Amino acid sequence: MWVAEGPAPDQWSLQDGAHAGHFLAVADQLRTAGQLVDVTVGPESDMAHAVVLASISSFFHRFLEGRTTQLRQDPLPHVPLPPGATLRGWRAVLTFAYGGIVPYGRPKEVEEAARALGASRLVAACTLRLETDRQEEGPKPLEEQWETLRAMEQLHANGVGCDLQLQAGNEVIPVQRLALSCSCDFFRALFTCPMREATHDPADPLVTGLSPAELRLLLSFAYTGAVAGPWPMVLEAAETSLRYQAWGLLTLCLDVFTRGLTPEIVPDVLAFAVAYGLDEVVHVAENYILATFPCVVVTPAFLDLPAHLLIRLLRSDGLNVLHELETLEAASRWLMANGDGQEDLAKEILSSVRFALMSSLELKKVPSVTAGVADPKVLHELMVASFAPMAQLPCRVRSLQEVLVVCGGDKVKGNLAARKPSRHLWFADRYLSAVGLVKQVEWRALGHFPDGPRFRHAVTVVGNNLYVLGGKHYYGVHDTLASVYRYQPMDDSWERLASMTCGRSYFAAVALGNFIYALGGSSGELYCTDTVECYNLASDTWRRCQPLPMALCGHAACVLDGELYVSGGCDEAYQCQASLLRYVPGAPVTLLAPMNGQRAGHIMEEAGTRRWITRGTLPHAYTDLQACVLTVPPALRAPSCLKDPLRSTETPNNA
Numbered sequence: 001m002w003v004a005e006g007p008a009p010d011q012w013s014l015q016d017g018a019h020a021g022h023f024l025a026v027a028d029q030l031r032t033a034g035q036l037v038d039v040t041v042g043p044e045s046d047m048a049h050a051v052v053l054a055s056i057s058s059f060f061h062r063f064l065e066g067r068t069t070q071l072r073q074d075p076l077p078h079v080p081l082p083p084g085a086t087l088r089g090w091r092a093v094l095t096f097a098y099g100g101i102v103p104y105g106r107p108k109e110v111e112e113a114a115r116a117l118g119a120s121r122l123v124a125a126c127t128l129r130l131e132t133d134r135q136e137e138g139p140k141p142l143e144e145q146w147e148t149l150r151a152m153e154q155l156h157a158n159g160v161g162c163d164l165q166l167q168a169g170n171e172v173i174p175v176q177r178l179a180l181s182c183s184c185d186f187f188r189a190l191f192t193c194p195m196r197e198a199t200h201d202p203a204d205p206l207v208t209g210l211s212p213a214e215l216r217l218l219l220s221f222a223y224t225g226a227v228a229g230p231w232p233m234v235l236e237a238a239e240t241s242l243r244y245q246a247w248g249l250l251t252l253c254l255d256v257f258t259r260g261l262t263p264e265i266v267p268d269v270l271a272f273a274v275a276y277g278l279d280e281v282v283h284v285a286e287n288y289i290l291a292t293f294p295c296v297v298v299t300p301a302f303l304d305l306p307a308h309l310l311i312r313l314l315r316s317d318g319l320n321v322l323h324e325l326e327t328l329e330a331a332s333r334w335l336m337a338n339g340d341g342q343e344d345l346a347k348e349i350l351s352s353v354r355f356a357l358m359s360s361l362e363l364k365k366v367p368s369v370t371a372g373v374a375d376p377k378v379l380h381e382l383m384v385a386s387f388a389p390m391a392q393l394p395c396r397v398r399s400l401q402e403v404l405v406v407c408g409g410d411k412v413k414g415n416l417a418a419r420k421p422s423r424h425l426w427f428a429d430r431y432l433s434a435v436g437l438v439k440q441v442e443w444r445a446l447g448h449f450p451d452g453p454r455f456r457h458a459v460t461v462v463g464n465n466l467y468v469l470g471g472k473h474y475y476g477v478h479d480t481l482a483s484v485y486r487y488q489p490m491d492d493s494w495e496r497l498a499s500m501t502c503g504r505s506y507f508a509a510v511a512l513g514n515f516i517y518a519l520g521g522s523s524g525e526l527y528c529t530d531t532v533e534c535y536n537l538a539s540d541t542w543r544r545c546q547p548l549p550m551a552l553c554g555h556a557a558c559v560l561d562g563e564l565y566v567s568g569g570c571d572e573a574y575q576c577q578a579s580l581l582r583y584v585p586g587a588p589v590t591l592l593a594p595m596n597g598q599r600a601g602h603i604m605e606e607a608g609t610r611r612w613i614t615r616g617t618l619p620h621a622y623t624d625l626q627a628c629v630l631t632v633p634p635a636l637r638a639p640s641c642l643k644d645p646l647r648s649t650e651t652p653n654n655a
Contacts (some may be wrong), residue, residue, distance in 0.1 A: 005369075010230055011227065011230060012227075012228065012230070012233070012234050012250045012256075013207045013226070013227075013228045014223060014226060014227045014228070014229060014234065014237075014253070014255075014256065015224075015252075016225040016248055016251070017225075018026055018142070018147070018225075018352075019149075019183075019221075019224075019225025019226075019248055020142060020145035020146040020149045020225065021141070021142055021247060023145075023149060023182045023183060023184075023222070023225075024052075024098050024099065024100070024145050024148065024149070024184040024244025024450050026181075026183075026188075027049060027052055027098060027178060027182050028098040028099065030049070030178070030181065030182070030188075031047060031048055031049060031098065034047055035192045036049060036177055036178050036181060036191060037049055037051070037076070038050050038077075038163070038580075039063075039076065039077060039078075039079055040076060040077070040078045040079070041078075041079045041081065041090065041094075042064045042079075042080070042081050042087055042090050043080075043081070043087060044087065044653060045078060046094065047076075048092070048094060048097075049178050050063065050064045050067070050161065051064065051104075051152060051155060051176050051178055051179075052097050052098060052148070052152070052178070052442070053094075053097055054151075054155060054160070054161060055148045055149075055152045055155065056093070056096060056097045056116030056119050056121060056122065056148055056151065057093065057097075057117045057118050057119045058117075058120070058558075058569065059082060059116070059117045059118045059120075060079075060117070061118070061155075061160070063079060063154075064160055064161050065651065078416075081116075082117065083116065084112050084113065084115065084116035085112070085113040085116040085117055086109060086113060087424070087473045088106065088109060088110075088113075089106075089109050089110050089112060089113020089114070089116075090113055090117070091115055092109075092110040092113060092114075092121050092122075093110075093113055093114055093122060096114075096119065096122045096125075096144070097119075097148065097308035099141060099143030099145070099602060100140075100141035100145040100147075100148065101141050101144075102122065102125045102126065106407045107126045108126075109177050110122070110126050111123055111126035111127065111362060112407060114126060114360070117366040120189075121144065121147060124479075124575075133406065136371065140494075149223055149224075150224075150341055152176070152179060152222070152223060153223035153224070155176070155556075156174075156175070156179065156326045158293050159174060161175035161176050162175060162176055163176060163177050164176075164177050164206060165205060165206065166206050166208050166210075166215060166436070167207040167208060168210045168211060168212045168214070168215040169207055169211050169212050170212075171213070172600075173215055173216070173219075175215075175219065177191045177220065179222045180218065180219070180222060180618050181247070182222065183221060183222040183246055183248060184218055184222070184244055184245060184246040185245035185246070185247065186243075186244040186245045186246075186402050187218075187242075187244070191342055193466065194200070196285065206651075213236070214236075214240045214244075217233075217236070217237055217240055218240065218244065218246060218249075219410045220634065221248070221249050222244065223235075225248070225252075227253075228251065228514075231264075231265055231268070233270060234253060234256065234270060235258065237249055237253055237256070238250060238253035238257070238272065239272070239276075241253060242276055242367035252398055254278070254281060255276075256539070257269045257272075257273065257281045257284070257476050258284045261284070261285065261288045261298045263292055263299050264299045264300075264301055264646070265290070265301065266288050266289055266292075266296060266301075267296065267301040267302050267304060267305045268301050268304070269281065269285045270282065270285040270286060270289060270305070270309060270370075271305060271306055271309060273285055274306075274309060274614050278429065281390075284612050286312075286313070286316075286461065287318070289313055289319055290313065290316055290318040290319050291318075291320050292320070293313070293319055293320050293321060293326075293330070294320070294321065294322075294326060294385040297329075297330040297333065301329075301612060302334065303331075303333070303334060303337040303338065305334070307317050307345060307348075307349065310331070310349060311348060311349055311352050313475060314327055314330070314353065315351035315352045315443075316400060318398070319398050319410070320398070320591070321398055322354070322567060323358070323359075323362060323479075324353065324354050324357040324358045324362065324398070325362040325365060325366075325369070326359060327352070327353050327354070328350070328353045328366065328370065329369055331350055331352065331353060332370050332374075333371045334349070334368050335349060335350075335374070335595035336338065336372065336373050336374040339373055341654065343374075343375060343378065345360040346373060346374045346378070347374070347378050347382070350370070350374055350378075350379065350382055352397075352546040353381055353382070353386075354386065355382065355383045356386045356387055357389070357398070363383070366379065366383070367379075403426065403427040403428055404428040405425055405426070405427045405428075405446060405466070406425070406426050406427075407425050407449075407454075407466070407468060408421065408422050408423060408424070408425070408449060408453065408454040408455055408457060408468075408471070409421070409422055409455050410422075410455040410456070416614065419475075420453075420456040421453035421454065421468070421473070421474065421481075421592070422449045422453055423449045423452055423453040423454065424445060424447075424448045424449075424454070425445070425446040425447045425448060425449075425487075426443045426444065426445055426446060427443065427444055427446045428442070429440050430445060445490060445491055447489070447494075449468065449485070450485065450494040450496075451473075451483070451485075452473055452483070453470070453473060453474075454468065454471045454473060454490070455471055455472055456470075456471045456472050456505040456506045456522075457469060457470050457472075457481070457505065457520075458471070458504070458508060458509035458518065459509070459522060459534065460509050460510055460515070460516055461511070462511045462537065464488075464489070464490070465486050465487065465488055466486070466488075466489065467484065467486055467488040467497075467509070467511075467516060468484070468485045468486075468487065469484050469503050469504070469509050469516075469518055469534075470482060470483070470484075470500060470503060470505055470507060470509075470518070470521065471504075472505050473651060478524065478525075480503035480504065480505045480522065480523060480524050481503055481504075481505070482500040482501070482502060482503040482504070483496070483499050483500075484496075484497040484498065484500060484535070484584045485497065486517075497511065497535075497540055497541075498535070498540045498541055498542055500518055500533060500535075500542055501523070501531075501533050501544060502523050502529075502531065502533075503523055503524055504518055504520075504521035504522065504523055504529075505521055505522045505553075506521055506522045506523070506553045506554050507519060507520050507521020507553060507555075508520065508521070508555055508556055508557035508566065509557075510557045510558060510559050510564060512559050512562070512564055512585075513562075514536065514538060515534040515535060515537065515585075516534065516535040516537070517532060517533075517534045517535075517545070517557075517564060517585075518532065518534070518535070519532050519548060519552075519557055519566060519582075519583070520532070520548055520552040520553055520566075520569065521552075521553050521554060522549065522553045522581075525634045526551075526610050527550055527572060527574070528551035528553045528569075528570065528572045529551050529553075530547040530548040530549070530550060530551040530552065530572060531544065531547055531548075532544070532545040532546065532547055532548060532583075534585070544647075545585060546585070546586075546589070547604070548566065548581070548583070549581065549589050549591070550571055550577075550579075550606070551571060551572050552566070552569035552571065552577070553569060553570055553600075554568070554569045554576075554600035555567060555568050555569025555577075555600070555604055556568060556569075556602050556604035557571075557583075558604045558605055558606050559606065560606045562585050563582055563583075564585075565580065565581065565582055565583070565604070566580070566581040566583055566584070566600065567573075567579070567580045567581075567591075567595060567599065567602070568580075568595065568599035568600055568602055569598045569599075575598075576598035576599060577599075577600070578594040578595045578596070578597060578598045578599065579591065579594055579595075580594060581593060582590040
């Protein structure tokens with residue numbers, strides 16, 4: 001658990017709620033292995049750590065206080081049990097010390113042993129059980145483990161149980177070897193290995209490579225499972241935990257680095273993760289910066305980004321900027337703070353700006369934005385190079401990994417007899433020209449339909465899953481499909497879903513809430529149908545809905561503000577329509593103001609608060625391309641400089 005107050009907190013508080021349990025579990029493993037034990041107890045000489053026993057027992061606390069002054073002259077003294085403590089009772093105390101657990105059975109015997117050993121918390125737990133006569137009553141183990149850990153911390157503060165002195169810088173700090181060993185793999189290996197450090201004389205300080213601040217940080221986390229302080233302390237804690245293998249502390253820091261990112265801290269996190277090779281954190285931090293770039297740029301931490309990381313971000317296709325001028329402004333802001341007249345550095349950073357994506361108005365602002373950070377001649381060269389022939393210098397658009405995908409379809413050719421439906425899915429990997437109208441697109445293969453070619457079908461996207469409905473395999477009257485497939489692009493898998501209640505082609509399908517609606521279309525021998533059915537995503541079932549007011553095919557549909565709109569299409573008499581309908585499930589269909597012209601085979605999409613409709617075609621000149629927007633796997637979005645047989649600058653077969 002971590003807490004940070006405010007959008008840009010000055011103080012952070014990180015707490016591992018399970019730390020006490022992990023700490024004492026490691027201590028119990030060391031006890032079982034006979035490592036770092038410093039006392040034997042009872043008639044069978046059970047080995048234990050005196051500092052753990054002293055944390056719950058006043059009897060052992062007195063023993064440890066007296067032994068501290070003897071500087072461990074006897075490395076493994078034996079302590080007999082006091083009167084009233086049986087072997088069974090003593091072992092119940094031992095179990096409570098390391099696990100916070102009150103063993104079941106013979107509570108009176110356990111209580112007597114606890115009283116004899118001065119284990120007041122165990123006495124209270126046994127008394128409660130005897131009074132209520134309910135075995136489930138008693139303290140919660142984790143709460144008791146935290147109490148034990150707090151008692152150990154108090155012993156350390158009082159200098160009790162400190163069995164070693166560590167030299168950190170110019171300071172000598174007494175420590176409990178067990179505390180450091182239970183929270184830090186580095187010290188556990190150091191103190192348990194067969195080397196001189198394991199048997200070092202406690203009167204002689206052991207020299208370490210830690211600074212006093214680092215040692216105090218590790219000691220504090222050992223007893224509290226927490227780190228508190230300003231943001232630089234969190235970074236210092238992460239670095240220290242990596243160097244000295246304090247994995248619990250590192251996990252706590254990484255949780256913030258991956259789930260608690262803010263624009264103010266993410267540049268530091270990215271630089272830290274790259275420096276230490278934390279690939280998962282690098283991925284999360286880099287994606288966060290790309291998605292929130294305008295917010296990150298205005299923070300002081302942005303100016304501390306290393307140059308190579310800034311260039312990496314500016315050259316990313318996923319950089320989320322509304323206008324390319326924002327990229328130039330960010331580069332200029334960084335250079336103003338870090339450039340110091342370094343012309344080569346300025347040229348390399350500004351070469352990451354895609355001037356070809358700028359409008360003429362933005363290009364006029366370039367000199368004022370870059371004033372004082374770049375030589376105008378160098379800037380002019382970069383701009384000229386950016387507008388070089390696109391075959392030599394492709395200019396990719398900025399995109400947050402979402403790409404246009406085309407699915408199947410029927411390629412229109414002059415010779416209709418040469419038509420051939422497609423089974424392929426392609427996505428637009430990059431635009432080779434983005435100034436004015438897009439002239440050329442580089443496509444990459446995404447996959448293919450599992451059951452052969454398909455055209456005059458419908459597609460819709462829900463949660464980055466592509467749903468393909470109906471359509472036709474070939475040019476025949478009896479080939480109208482009712483099948484439905486779901487495609488998951490991230491693992492390139494297809495799943496056959498429940499079929500529609502009837503075959504449909506040249507129809508519209510849209511997602512609304514947890515349902516997909518299939519509206520009208522051509523069904524078998526019927527040129528047009530008015531039927532509507534909806535698919536339940538949760539139950540994988542179809543059911544009929546209220547019909548359209550007229551039979552339609554070749555129409556378009558989209559969703560706006562939770563309502564479904566249907567435009568144009570052809571009726572049963574092969575006449576194109578100009579109508580616009582509002583279809584709300586469970587309510588009467590509303591006829592709205594018609595379009596300016598008759599349309600069929602067109603597209604209607606929601607943009608903001610409006611519906612945009614493209615020019616359509618007549619019924620005898622179908623264009624059966626279906627398109628959608630998906631996020632594709634990163635592995636498919638390879639750098640454009642790589643030679644790839646899946647790439648094509650030609651229009652795919654299904655466009």
